Amino acid sequence: DVQMTQSPSSVSASIGDRVTITCRASQGIRTSLAWYQQKPGKAPKLLIYSASTLQTGVPSRFSGSGSGTDFTLTISNLQPEDFATYYCQQANTFLLTFGGGTKVEIK
């Protein structure tokens, strides 16, 4: 199985800050990586796929990069609605696997 390791597990930030979340795969997965946002009590929402492609309707302050084993999700100019938990997910092979999540909290 491909193990996905996210860091940090939580981050405190202020409105307007830039936040970077990293995701590392235990083996190379090319650009077969997605990022999801989940708010409390809600289903996850697809933000980015193929490592860097923004899902339709997602604000441009979200961006993704990386390939192989190391990936990042960056939120520029953090907004109140961005406080949530973020997950990475690899789709290079079945079994599909998620990172452990990163909770973005208000400082």
Add this chain to the structure above:
Amino acid sequence: QVQLVESGGGVVQPGRSLRLSCAASGFTFSSYGMHWVRQAPGKGLEWVAFISYDGRVEYFADSVKGRFAISRDGFNNMVYLQMNSLRPEDTATYYCTKIRDSFGYNWFDPWGQGTLVTVFS
């Protein structure tokens, strides 16, 4: 718009069975692979099962292999997750989700609202 509505969750004793349903609408159901993903209370996401657009290919997480089955009904646009020999560790909210693009990578979009399964004696 695309809608996925899960049902069938509830409280069940260990060792018993439960069948979850997912009603799909707003897209050409026969063109999309479908997945189930679960989330234990306060925990992260775990992929559970996949069924291809035509129902011919299935994959399962190791944690449920041999106990869970997935199926689809193209006439009624439904996906099912048959869960047998349930264990306390199967307690979770179960989400139904489709792949973003037909014949594409397994990006999950959108997701249903989820249905809670509690395995408790």
